[in-house]
Amino acid sequence: MKVKKGIDFGFRGWMLIIYQAIAYITFQSFTQYPLNILAPFYGGSQKVANIYSICAVVGILVQIVLAGVVARMKKIRLFGTILGAVTLILALGVMLLPAGTTWDIAYALINVISVLYATFALGILIGQWFPTRKGVVMGIATLAFPIANGLLGPFASSVFGKSIPALAGAIGGAMAQDGALAPVLGPIMGLLESGNSDGFISALVTSDFFAGNAAVRGVVSSTIAGAFLPFFIVSVIGWLIGIIFIKDYPEECGAFRDNDRNMTPEVAKSMMEAEIENKKTSVWTYLHTIKCKEFWFGTICTALLLSCSIGLMSQSNAIITYYPELDYTVVMMLVMVFGIIGSYVLGLLDAALGTRKAMIISSCLMIIGGLLGQINNGTALMIAMIFVALFMGAASNFGVSCAAQYWRREDFSRIFTLSSPIGSMISSASPALVAALLFGATGYKGHSGAFLFVAISGVVALVVMLLYRPGHIKDMDDKYRAAAGKPLDDALVGRK
DSSP, X not given: OOOOOSSOOOHHHHHHHHHHHHHHHHHHHHHHGGGTTTGGGGTOHHHHHHHHHHHHXXXXXXXXXXXXXXXXXXOHXXXXXXXXXXXXXXXXXXXXXXXXXXXXXXXXXXXXXXXXXXXXXXXXXXXXXXXTTHHHHHHHHTTHHHHHHHHHHHHHHHHXXXXXXXXXXXXXXXXXXXXXXXXXXXXXXXXXXXXXXXXXXXXXXXXXXXXXXXXXXXXXXXXXXXXXXXXXXXXXXXXXXXXXXXXXXXXXXXXXXXXXXXXOHHHXXXXXXXXXXXXXXXXXXXXXXXXXXXXXXXXXXXHHHHHHHHHHHHXXXXXXXXXXXXXXXXXXXXXXXXXXXXXXXXXXXXXXHOHHHHHHHHHHHHHHHHHHTTSOSHHHHHHHHHHHHHHHHHHHHHHHHHHHHHSOGGGHHHHHHHHHXXXXXXXXXXXXXXXXXXXXXXXXXXXXXXXXXXXXXXXXXXXXXXXXXXXXXXXXXXHHHHHTTOOOOSTTTXXX
């Protein structure tokens, strides 16, 4: 029987792709959402970005501590299910808790747990189910990132736009009842009348009036919950899909890795058992891994791609609304469309040309986007955001893809459980860095500094991937296998 190589992943394979994609949406919604449109309600962009960055580092340390255990773990699926359940509980806290210390704690914890859920545990499952087709699979799953980025901001803007009349009415009523409030609330209403709804919200939630008016706080709380609710429902559905349809290995539920039905179920099961056994004696110890320059080159490139996409999208509202001629909803819809195109096309290129070449192409897109962002013009900015969108989804693909492409199946989890936290450590500072470049200590300073960071990151990413040599990984693999008394073979020959 001929194996289909297009999008024939089998029913359960598609369920895994949907599970992974929705987990990405969960991660994106409950960590990125508060960084952008909702930031004024929780202390401003800089404060929320700092919480994100600090807790991302904590999450990375947790990943590093767990890496050795997870690499040998037999029940990755159970591990992911538990992390998903905790993520959903914390998501309820982010949705429903009022601004304050308790909300800060819930947001901090979800930044630690959701990344373990979406990008760590489920990434290992993808590698176990689709060891050679992971490029196309992740290209589809990572469509979730541009879709989430394209929908989150405009949806939140729409929801809060509908709540503004109620907020304005409550303020007007308070001013009518207490004339002493007019000098305080008059400037806030002036911002709204001038069309500056973002400034209106920021001024309102930081005022003493907001702190002391339960009715106004109630309108805001219900609006925030409504803005999160659709994404929470989708997140629950994705988690249930994982529980019902997914096992640790496809052979455990009558499916085949890579959906390759050329082998018999008996052969597939034998391969699975051999892989599980070989994981225990992988020659790629963490000491050996960190000695491999290709490991660092791939991890650095992936981290820089993630840094630029996460950092810019976390502040997309401030960047885009700087130009009055740009419509935020329209630009984010373009980001979504081109992000979907880029994620899928780069996934196909990953499979056809190899991960290294796909990452080189992505680095070039990063450089072009960064240079276009230096032009002080709304049209140029819109095009720059489109170039960032093209590599946004693929940035999350490459962490899984690199580990699966250039190492053996039995070594994949060892490589990925180390590259993922290190890459996250590098990219975790990007929201705080971009916020600092945009705002500094004197208010909004323009976006050129943020896009200069993108351009420089692109150059560094391009250089390290041009130096990347898959053949060197095979040389090291042969050396370590010979020292361990394992047979040498051509399993890593020709990895493109």
